[in-house]
Amino acid sequence: MARRPDIPSGPARLAALVRSAIPPMHPAGRPFVGASLAVAALGYRNRWLRNAGLAAALANAAFFRHPPRVPPQRPGVVVAPADGLVCLVGEATPPAELGLPAAPLPRVSIFLSILDAHVQRAPIGGEVVAVAHRPGRYHSAELEAASEDNERNSVVIRAPDGEQVIAVQIAGLVARRIVCDVKVGDKLSIGDTYGLIRYGSRLDTYLPAGANVLVTTGQRTLAGETVLAELR
Numbered sequence: 178m179a180r181r182p183d184i185p186s187g188p189a190r191l192a193a194l195v196r197s198a199i200p201p202m203h204p205a206g207r208p209f210v211g212a213s214l215a216v217a218a219l220g221y222r223n224r225w226l227r228n229a230g231l232a233a234a235l236a237n238a239a240f241f242r243h244p245p246r247v248p249p250q251r252p253g254v255v256v257a258p259a260d261g262l263v264c265l266v267g268e269a270t271p272p273a274e275l276g277l278p279a280a281p282l283p284r285v286s287i288f289l290s291i292l293d294a295h296v297q298r299a300p301i302g303g304e305v306v307a308v309a310h311r312p313g314r315y316h317s318a319e320l321e322a323a324s325e326d327n328e329r330n331s332v333v334i335r336a337p338d339g340e341q342v343i344a345v346q347i348a349g350l351v352a353r354r355i356v357c358d359v360k361v362g363d364k365l366s367i368g369d370t371y372g373l374i375r376y377g378s379r380l381d382t383y384l385p386a387g388a389n390v391l392v393t394t395g396q397r398t399l400a401g402e403t404v405l406a407e408l409r
Contacts, residue, residue: 200244247401249404255342255382258382262288263392269381274309295374303336328348392404
């Protein structure tokens with residue numbers, strides 16, 4: 178890691194290094210970590226219960242980690258909305274509940290394992306023009322059928338030039354809660370955090386027709402940093 182010139186050697190520098198190496202936690206994780214620590218405290222006389230509570234607290238803190246990201250600054254790019262593994266690249270019709278034309282669009286699907294950071298970030302900067310939630314099943318998020326059958330939440334973001342990108346949060350086999358913190362009319366910058374899914378899930382990104390997809394199946398992505406595509 179390059180040394181930050183604005184922080185001299187000593188405790189302040191050590192604290193800065195620790196903060197850069199250990200990501201902060203998303204606020205949604207606080208109740209889970211708090212409950213786990215409460216179990217550890219209440220069962221402090223019981224070694225098994227104490228250790229189980231501490232282990233659960235660490236696991237939840239890791240799951241809800243919210244690492245800082247620096248999105249690319251060049252115009253016309255779409256970044257990954259999630260950390261994970263690109264599991265599908267192709268074309269598909271956007272979710273019907275959005276009321277958009279039933280024409281296939283380029284789509285990139287990212288599978289999030291339980292070990293990935295589960296915060297979602299805006300793939301482009303712009304205005305939220307639609308948000309739609311649809312209940313559904315909880316198939317394994319790796320399956321292609323998950324896009325159609327599973328519980329999902331869709332967010333449509335319109336860039337200032339009029340291009341639209343759709344990010345769809347999809348619950349997985351163990352996921353039972355989709356959190357979306359944006360509503361119609363909100364303004365987002367590329368890479369802004371807008372939601373999360375607990376625990377194990379998938380993100381589908383629908384791109385405008387003619388977008389140049391730059392990722393392939395099997396590639397790993399970093400939310401807010403990995404460029405999925407270039408717009409026309």
